[in-house]
Amino acid sequence: MTLADHLPILPVAIPALAAPFALLVMRRRRALGINISLVSCLAMLVSAIALVARVSDGTILAYELGNWPAPFGIVLVADRLAAMMLVLAATLALIALLHAVVTRADRKGWHFHPLFQFQMMGLNGAFLTGDLFNLFVFFEVLLIASYGLMLHGQGPARLKAGVQYVVVNLVGSSLFLIALGLLYALTGTLNMADMGLRVAALAPEDQGLLRIAALLLVSVFALKAAVAPLHLWLVRTYAVSTPAVAALFAIMTKVGVYSLIRVVPQVFGDGAGAAAWVPAPYLLPAAMVSTAIGFAGVFVARSLSEQAAYLVIGSTGTLLIAVAGWQTATLGAALYYLVHSTIAAAALFLVADVVARRRGGFADNASPAPDFADRSAVGLMFMLAAIAATGLPPLSGFIGKLMILKSVTALPDWGWAWGVILVTTLFGIIGFARVGSTLFWKRALSGEATAPAATRADLVAPAIALALLAALSAGAGWASAYANAAAAQVLDPALSARAVLGEVAQ
Amino acid sequence: MTYEFLVASAIGVLVAGGIFLALRARTFQVALGLTLLSYAVNLFLFASGRLVLNRPPIWDKAVTEYTDPLPQALVLTAIVITFGMTAFVVILALRSFLESGSDHVDGDTVTGDAQDGLASDDTHGERP
Numbered sequence: 266m267t268l269a270d271h272l273p274i275l276p277v278a279i280p281a282l283a284a285p286f287a288l289l290v291m292r293r294r295r296a297l298g299i300n301i302s303l304v305s306c307l308a309m310l311v312s313a314i315a316l317v318a319r320v321s322d323g324t325i326l327a328y329e330l331g332n333w334p335a336p337f338g339i340v341l342v343a344d345r346l347a348a349m350m351l352v353l354a355a356t357l358a359l360i361a362l363l364h365a366v367v368t369r370a371d372r373k374g375w376h377f378h379p380l381f382q383f384q385m386m387g388l389n390g391a392f393l394t395g396d397l398f399n400l401f402v403f404f405e406v407l408l409i410a411s412y413g414l415m416l417h418g419q420g421p422a423r424l425k426a427g428v429q430y431v432v433v434n435l436v437g438s439s440l441f442l443i444a445l446g447l448l449y450a451l452t453g454t455l456n457m458a459d460m461g462l463r464v465a466a467l468a469p470e471d472q473g474l475l476r477i478a479a480l481l482l483v484s485v486f487a488l489k490a491a492v493a494p495l496h497l498w499l500v501r502t503y504a505v506s507t508p509a510v511a512a513l514f515a516i517m518t519k520v521g522v523y524s525l526i527r528v529v530p531q532v533f534g535d536g537a538g539a540a541a542w543v544p545a546p547y548l549l550p551a552a553m554v555s556t557a558i559g560f561a562g563v564f565v566a567r568s569l570s571e572q573a574a575y576l577v578i579g580s581t582g583t584l585l586i587a588v589a590g591w592q593t594a595t596l597g598a599a600l601y602y603l604v605h606s607t608i609a610a611a612a613l614f615l616v617a618d619v620v621a622r623r624r625g626g627f628a629d630n631a632s633p634a635p636d637f638a639d640r641s642a643v644g645l646m647f648m649l650a651a652i653a654a655t656g657l658p659p660l661s662g663f664i665g666k667l668m669i670l671k672s673v674t675a676l677p678d679w680g681w682a683w684g685v686i687l688v689t690t691l692f693g694i695i696g697f698a699r700v701g702s703t704l705f706w707k708r709a710l711s712g713e714a715t716a717p718a719a720t721r722a723d724l725v726a727p728a729i730a731l732a733l734l735a736a737l738s739a740g741a742g743w744a745s746a747y748a749n750a751a752a753a754q755v756l757d758p759a760l761s762a763r764a765v766l767g768e769v770a771q
Numbered sequence: 772m773t774y775e776f777l778v779a780s781a782i783g784v785l786v787a788g789g790i791f792l793a794l795r796a797r798t799f800q801v802a803l804g805l806t807l808l809s810y811a812v813n814l815f816l817f818a819s820g821r822l823v824l825n826r827p828p829i830w831d832k833a834v835t836e837y838t839d840p841l842p843q844a845l846v847l848t849a850i851v852i853t854f855g856m857t858a859f860v861v862i863l864a865l866r867s868f869l870e871s872g873s874d875h876v877d878g879d880t881v882t883g884d885a886q887d888g889l890a891s892d893d894t895h896g897e898r899p
Contacts, residue, residue, distance in 0.1 A: 405852050424867035428798060431860055435805050442812045442849055446819035
């Protein structure tokens with residue numbers, strides 16, 4: 266086994282090592298701790314890109330931890346989808362971390378950097394694992410770290426929202442464990458590929474239990490993805506979090522979406538009897554409702570960060586409308602839009618922070634304030650972020666929504682999907698226009714003079730995010746080809762079963 | 772009454788109590804509810820390897836019949852995680868109470884009052 270064969274473990278191992286090191290050196294040498302954190306994120310990005318290069322020809326890397334053979338030991342699986350999510354997570358982490366360091370948000374508490382690294386470890390692990398219980402463990406790792414990050418900076422508002430966030434997720438974890446217990450009792454395995462094969466061979470009297478287990482598991486993922494009616498925890502949590510943290514959290518709902526995309530075709534696919542495509546009848550209406558709720562929230566939100574939080578719900582809903590088709594074309598469009606919507610939401614959270622930092626006591630509330638520094642530059646950034654978020658040309662949101670609209674025409678209910686997506690887009694545009702014109706065009710005649718911006722360095726991170734969106738738009742051909750290939754790979758569970766379990770199982 | 776019925780009804784009662792408490796308005800009750808829920812989940816996971824009596828989970832020369840060791844390992848992981856989480860939730864609830872002066876889960880409007888600990892005025896806690 267050469268060093269290159271260990272590539273799939275790197276995205277988990279790097280932050281796992283960086284976190285304790287950062288923790289150890291943080292007290293005495295803060296700069297060194299920050300550097301460890303940044304270098305770790307860079308290393309994650311490099312290893313993720315290397316993984317993309319390895320798997321882009323269609324190979325599926327199965328990495329057996331401790332060299333235990335597949336159905337018995339835990340296995341990491343790197344395919345196109347996993348590698349893509351790793352690159353997205355590492356990119357987002359770099360942007361968020363850069364913003365936190367530049368704005369000194371990481372100095373409001375001692376443990377920002379170690380928690381940030383543990384968060385990345387949980388995210389990367391959840392994207393890579395091929396074992397359901399291991400997925401639960403990585404979910405917990407990322408949740409524990411996210412509790413810490415969400416409370417970073419403290420204050421009564423954060424603590425209040427934190428209690429709700431933690432309680433909701435603890436209940437979600439309990440449901441996850443119940444679903445896992447049922448599935449293990451039925452199939453005797455926790456390996457996703459193996460479970461997919463065994464589910465097909467279940468006796469008729471077990472079908473009812475299987476259906477319950479499948480629905481429970483899907484509900485847990487829907488809770489993580491903040492799909493209506495399980496979305497109520499999100500807005501308050503994200504809107505009060507430190508903006509750099511909220512930007513990173515933009516990928517947290519996508520972990521739920523990713524788990525749905527990973528688990529449903531693999532375990533509850535065509536051969537699963539009563540549980541075949543079990544979320545299908547519920548997912549499309551739920552996704553439409555969350556799109557509507559999300560963009561209605563954007564329409565009425567009172568501050569920019571609240572708007573960004575509602576956008577996360579709305580864009581996840583839009584994305585799930587496409588996912589609910591479970592076809593290569595719709596899933597490919599969904600994956601492209603997933604990358605776009607994650608970065609766009611992060612960009613909006615960062616712009617909200619940039620605005621809030623310049624307006625003093627007015628923060629990012631949608632109310633006119635006295636003139637503030639860099640009004641036009643920040644306004645331009647807001648406009649670009651809003652264009653990306655609502656899906657107007659020329660940024661990648663337009664291409665993503667266009668691809669979703671085009672691909673869903675193959676579905677029976679496509680008229681509803683079109684109506685919901687187009688109407689919510691209009692509401693989103695009006696909502697952003699309203700807040701933007703209040704923030705950047707109206708001036709309050711009286712009121713305290715706002716503090717001049719000490720530095721313009723905080724414009725860098727959101728600018729990078731927006732540049733990435735432009736790049737995603739320019740490279741849309743390549744990106745959507747990759748997304749379609751990833752979707753085709755995910756929808757053919759036999760491929761990964763062969764990679765994980767070997768030819769014998771077939 | 773069979774062993775299976777006993778375990779199943781115990782899990783059911785724990786879940787029912789857990790859900791009832793988790794839906795209450797105050798953080799302490801919610802934390803207790805989450806604890807009950809996690810006990811139920813642990814028992815349930817344990818039972819997912821089938822209920823058998825007097826069989827070892829690990830290899831032994833003298834025995835031919837085993838119980839499934841994997842659920843026990845899973846339960847151990849789940850216990851560790853939920854224990855840590857419960858401790859965190861208790862501390863978080865306490866900090867939140869101390870900073871905002873209210874132990875209500877959605878305590879934006881409800882202010883805590885000094886008699887809460889003395890009088891058995893629990894109906895106050897039910898108001899949204």
